[in-house]
Amino acid sequence: MKRRPVIAANWKMYKTIGEASSFFSSFLSEPIPNDVEVVLCAPYLCLPTLTKLAESTSVGIGAQNVHWKKEGAYTGEVSIPMLQEIGVKYVIIGHSERRAYFAETDQTVNEKVKAAVQAGLIPIVCVGETWEEREREETKQVVERQVHRAFAGLSPEQMNQCILAYEPVWAIGTGKASTVEDAGEVIAFIRQTIATIGGGQVAAAIRIQYGGSVKPENIATFLAHPDIDGALVGGASLKPDSFRALVAEASKRGDQE
Numbered sequence: 001m002k003r004r005p006v007i008a009a010n011w012k013m014y015k016t017i018g019e020a021s022s023f024f025s026s027f028l029s030e031p032i033p034n035d036v037e038v039v040l041c042a043p044y045l046c047l048p049t050l051t052k053l054a055e056s057t058s059v060g061i062g063a064q065n066v067h068w069k070k071e072g073a074y075t076g077e078v079s080i081p082m083l084q085e086i087g088v089k090y091v092i093i094g095h096s097e098r099r100a101y102f103a104e105t106d107q108t109v110n111e112k113v114k115a116a117v118q119a120g121l122i123p124i125v126c127v128g129e130t131w132e133e134r135e136r137e138e139t140k141q142v143v144e145r146q147v148h149r150a151f152a153g154l155s156p157e158q159m160n161q162c163i164l165a166y167e168p169v170w171a172i173g174t175g176k177a178s179t180v181e182d183a184g185e186v187i188a189f190i191r192q193t194i195a196t197i198g199g200g201q202v203a204a205a206i207r208i209q210y211g212g213s214v215k216p217e218n219i220a221t222f223l224a225h226p227d228i229d230g231a232l233v234g235g236a237s238l239k240p241d242s243f244r245a246l247v248a249e250a251s252k253r254g255d256q257e
């Protein structure tokens with residue numbers, strides 16, 4: 001099955017509103033290929049500006065986290081209706097930085113994924129092992145558990161609404177990307193895991209990205225792997241030229257198919 005590559009920027013805690021708007025005008029100074037799904041996941045404060053700027057373009061705007069309740073006494077949190085009111089379409093859920101620094105668990109990931117798909121938001125669900133887990137040869141066990149728990153209680157249709165991102169924790173922000181062989185092996189395994197949970201059709205259709213030190217110079221090797229459907233990119237997504245180069249590489253993969 002042909003799956004449309006999805007390149008998502010994860011800006012983390014970078015960019016003021018002003019910086020986000022100048023990024024956007026510069027990024028859009030050249031046309032965006034329409035065979036690639038392009039997503040910008042920005043800090044909350046930038047989202048209203050970005051969704052306005054993106055209105056007549058093919059670029060999707062995403063948040064980097066969300067609460068699963070519609071409203072309530074949850075100081076500092078942001079709900080799905082708040083995001084949807086301003087036109088946000090995607091949300092990163094379970095990024096390893098949230099798991100490591102902000103007490104995100106498999107359980108909260110599951111609550112967030114369920115609430116997001118019910119509301120029609122597209123979750124980008126992150127999974128991945130730490131270096132210690134890799135050294136102990138527990139990578140598959142870890143991602144299998146994370147995928148099972150993230151998707152618990154979802155119908156195959158709801159699973160199909162999600163994007164997965166395999167991000168080995170040790171490769172994030174380190175400049176030390178995984179090899180395509182290792183990433184491809186884990187992503188193929190994640191696809192098999194999806195098949196056991198949601199069936200073969202979902203496994204064939206769901207997009208699985210690689211993330212962790214992806215750059216314009218190495219993205220093509222990852223996208224050449226038949227199981228890798230795009231990338232979730234931190235550092236290299238912060239400059240318009242570099243992000244445009246990543247999207248252009250993904251579009252070339254589309255040409256080859």
Ligand code: PGA
Pocket residue numbers: 010167171172173174175211212213214232233234235236
């Ligand atoms: P990186 O981050 O591209 O800077 O390694 C990826 C991510 O955290 O999603």
